[in-house]
Amino acid sequence: MNSVNKFLCILLIVGIAIGGCDLLEPDEANIYTKERAYEDPLFAEGVLLMAYVNIPTRYSDVPVTTDDAVSNNKSSSYLRMATGQWSAVYDPMSIWSSSYTSIFNVNYFLSLADDVSFSWESATRDKLFRSRLKGEAYALRAFHHMRLLMYYGGIAKDGNLLGIPIVKEVLDPESGNWKVGRSTYQDCVNEIMDDFNSASALLPYEYHDVAGDNDSTRVFGAWLKNRVQRKIIKALQARLALHVASPAYNNGTYNTSKCVEAATLAGQMLAEIGGTTGLDAGGHLFYDADGDINRPEILWRNNTYTDNAKERQCFPPSLFGNGDINPTQNLVDAFPMANGYPISATESGFDPANPYSGRDPRLAAYILYNGNKLGSATIQTDVNSDQDGLNKLTTSTRTGYYLKKLLRHDVNLNPTVNSTKIHSYCHIRYTELFLIYAEAANQAWGPDSDPNSYGFTARSVIQAIRKRAGISGNDPYLASRMSKEEMAELIQNERRLELCFEGFRFSDLRRWKLPLTETAKGVRIDETAFTPIDVEARNYKAHMYYGPIPQTEVLKNNAILQNQGW
Numbered sequence: 075m076n077s078v079n080k081f082l083c084i085l086l087i088v089g090i091a092i093g094g095c096d097l098l099e100p101d102e103a104n105i106y107t108k109e110r111a112y113e114d115p116l117f118a119e120g121v122l123l124m125a126y127v128n129i130p131t132r133y134s135d136v137p138v139t140t141d142d143a144v145s146n147n148k149s150s151s152y153l154r155m156a157t158g159q160w161s162a163v164y165d166p167m168s169i170w171s172s173s174y175t176s177i178f179n180v181n182y183f184l185s186l187a188d189d190v191s192f193s194w195e196s197a198t199r200d201k202l203f204r205s206r207l208k209g210e211a212y213a214l215r216a217f218h219h220m221r222l223l224m225y226y227g228g229i230a231k232d233g234n235l236l237g238i239p240i241v242k243e244v245l246d247p248e249s250g251n252w253k254v255g256r257s258t259y260q261d262c263v264n265e266i267m268d269d270f271n272s273a274s275a276l277l278p279y280e281y282h283d284v285a286g287d288n289d290s291t292r293v294f295g296a297w298l299k300n301r302v303q304r305k306i307i308k309a310l311q312a313r314l315a316l317h318v319a320s321p322a323y324n325n326g327t328y329n330t331s332k333c334v335e336a337a338t339l340a341g342q343m344l345a346e347i348g349g350t351t352g353l354d355a356g357g358h359l360f361y362d363a364d365g366d367i368n369r370p371e372i373l374w375r376n377n378t379y380t381d382n383a384k385e386r387q388c389f390p391p392s393l394f395g396n397g398d399i400n401p402t403q404n405l406v407d408a409f410p411m412a413n414g415y416p417i418s419a420t421e422s423g424f425d426p427a428n429p430y431s432g433r434d435p436r437l438a439a440y441i442l443y444n445g446n447k448l449g450s451a452t453i454q455t456d457v458n459s460d461q462d463g464l465n466k467l468t469t470s471t472r473t474g475y476y477l478k479k480l481l482r483h484d485v486n487l488n489p490t491v492n493s494t495k496i497h498s499y500c501h502i503r504y505t506e507l508f509l510i511y512a513e514a515a516n517q518a519w520g521p522d523s524d525p526n527s528y529g530f531t532a533r534s535v536i537q538a539i540r541k542r543a544g545i546s547g548n549d550p551y552l553a554s555r556m557s558k559e560e561m562a563e564l565i566q567n568e569r570r571l572e573l574c575f576e577g578f579r580f581s582d583l584r585r586w587k588l589p590l591t592e593t594a595k596g597v598r599i600d601e602t603a604f605t606p607i608d609v610e611a612r613n614y615k616a617h618m619y620y621g622p623i624p625q626t627e628v629l630k631n632n633a634i635l636q637n638q639g640w
Contacts (some may be wrong), residue, residue, distance in 0.1 A: 097103040108186070111624060115192045122183040123531035124205055125176040126301075128169075130221075131376055132386070133577030134399055134480050136167070140579045141404040142570075144610045146266055146397055146472050158613035162640040166184040167580075169225055170624050171596040173218040174241065180215040181244045186207065188548045202293040209276030213302040213310075215220070215242070217271035220314050223262050224581060225321065228620020230256065230635045235323060237262030237467065242269075242474055255633035263318050270307050279304040302495060305343065309502050312339035316510045320585035322619050331505050336514035340507045341528045347504070349530040350538035358572060359439060361480040361482050374501040382494045385485040390442065390462040390475045391469045394487035397462070399575070401441045408570055409437040412544060414551040416567075422600040429604055436571055437542035442476035446597050449483040456599040464598055473596030479575050480538040500576075505584075508535050509569045513562070521561040521619070532561060536568055543571075590614040615639060 111118040120550035128349075137143040145153045151166035192203035223239045228237040237279070239254035240262055246252065258308040259263070264608040281298040283291055310428075347370075357371030389395025407417060412432050415422035423432060430443050438446055455474045457463050464474050482495040516532035525533050530538075537552055555561045566586065570579060583590055594610040617639025628636050 092430060100147075105500070113534075115190055116184065118186055118190045118192075119207060121179050121186070122211055122214070124179040124540070125183075125211070125218065127468050128172040128176045128218070128377070129501060130577070133169065133499075134388070134477065134575045135162075136577045137579055138399065139167070140577050140583060141402060141594055141612065142553070142574060143405070143477070144400050144472055144594045144596075146400060150398075155612075156612055156614075157250050157610065160614070162625040162628070162636065165622055165624065166195065167225070167621070168624055169221055170627060176218045178216055178244070179243050180211045180218075184211050186456075187211070198441055199289050199292060202289055205276045206278075206293055209273045210302050211273075212269045213273035213277070213307050213358060215500070216266045217302075217310060219262070219266050220310065221267070223259075223266065223341065224314075224317050225621045226623055226637070227259050227262065228637045231638055232635060233638075234639075235259040236635060240265045253631050254634045255631075256635055258475075259323060260319075266314065267311065267499065270311050273302065274304045274307050277302065277304045277307070280513055300375060300377055306502065308339055308343055309373055309507055311329060312336055312343070312507060312510050313502075315339055316514050317581075317585055319514065320588045322585045323522055326587060330518055332546050333514040333518040335431070335499045337511055337518050338526065341526055342509035343505075343507055344511055344530065344535075345528045349528060350508075350514050350534055352504070353538050353542055354504065355542060357437065357503065358478055360500070362403075371503050371505065372500055373503055375508070376501065378492050378496050378498045378501045380496050381560075382482075382485045382487060382492070384497065385481050386487055388481055389448070389485075389487060390455075390476045391467055392453070392461045393448065394489070394559065395450060395469070397469045397471055397476055398468075399477040400596070401475040401477060401574075402473050402609065403597050404477075404592060405500065405570070405574060406437065406441060406443065406475065408567055409434045410545070410551070412550040414540060414545045414547070416438075417553070419551070426604065427602060428452065436572075438573075440477075440479040440574060442475065442478045448476075448478060448481075456601070458600070464596070473594070477575065505572050507577075508539060508570060509565070510538050512565050514538075516558055516561050516565060520558050521555070532565070539568055539572060584619045586618060590618060 111121065122411070135150075135152055137146075138145045138150060139156045154164070155166050187204055187208050190204070191200060192207070193199040200419055219238065221242060227237045228235070235258070236256040237259045239255055240257050242265070244560065245249075245254070277423035278294045279293050281296050281301070281303055315332060315336035318614055319329045319336055321327055323329075324332075338394055352370075352472055355369035356369060370528045385395060387398045390397050410416050410433070411422040412434055419422040425431060425571060430437065430445070437443070442448055442453050442455075444453070446453055453462050453476065455462055455464060455476070461465065461467060462470060462476070464471060482497065484493075485495050486493040496548055509532075512535040513533045515535075519525055519532075522531050523535045533555075535554065540552065552564065552579055556563050566582070569582065573579075582588075591612045591614050593608050593612060596607045596609040598605040600609050617637070620637045623634060623636050626632050
């Protein structure tokens, strides 16, 4: 979003906040009113653009709530959540307010859109702009409703599986229509999919440039590539379909028909890029040697920005960072050996006295372990290390590990240099779609069936992902996973590894109904001795597979039923 649009958006939202629902009378403080939106198409579009603002752009902190990481910041809200303070009153992950604010902006835009002139140059262009912007609005409303459903959908106190309040109009406090209750879970899914479909009917499959200055370039040009388009919508539909098919929402087992839907949506998109041959060879590395972010792997990302905040948060203290996010031994142990076998298998060749040797190369790429490099610096996390060693400083690791994934290794935090680099947050990448397909296809059709003739199966997709990662040879361990259940376990582990620190683990554990209470572990390294240690207990209750509706919402709106246990 450019600076002009941001400024206009902020002015309008401030006006809404100050003026309440009566936007027709001008305010003495010179606050813009509804008429300004009719007169200025940029101002009207600014209302819509506010719905992009709340698309999440931070995710590496969320694993602190799981068995993948801990924080060395004892005041971390996620740490407090994971260790027993999560409640309907205290919920650091709550997205209720931000998502419904975005939905309000979308609904308000849609109430204006048909009466705004988006182009004075051409009636055709005016129609195309309106169509595209309304398509974006439907897609963003679906996106934010989907986020809400994935977090708050669950078993309510009446024992029924409920979703969220679906809001598709501008609510008026005076009339009382703001007291919207939770719809059934399936009704929510249907409404969200309907909005996605309405958006798809109005948007191009992909924004692109054509030669010359014409309507198509002006309205659908490649400069819009980070805005919603039809192929992004299809990927979001696949994400939603897999979530809905999961055991937490189907009495503890996968819903086969919904798995078919998820596999079909993802499979169609993967077939378009050539199936497994289209898997980006460097797609598992967020920033390569030249920091390139415009790679085929990325389907949807935010605009780039330049800073060093994430590096300052996560670099080890010897590199002037705060060492905040510490991967666990649990996650380290999930990485197999380079021959594909888990470290627990007798065929793996794992050596406890040399635990990082011969491992899946993703381990070295994602996690800073003792003796691993970050840029040109070798990091030592043993107890004899001056700064980076276990619990040496308040900014030192609590587990024996530091985060490496998602960071620009070429950032220099030395105060005499203090360099910044270009960053970007990825919303969807193709690896997620491959993993969606593998999980859903395995549940729908088994490891090796290809009923839609895509040219790939759940097994071949996982094989391609592991081969890209650096698993050597013919991957005999993968070949030995013959049953649906064995393959499902491997797919879950691959998803854990490939998407680690991208914000998926907490949601995945809950939708799979897997234990949330695995103690976060670490390692104490003293010369040649590697001693496992318990670092932090996870304090979750059985009802916490479904998130809490904010208590303030339940108190002020008696139409909203809370989830069980909260």
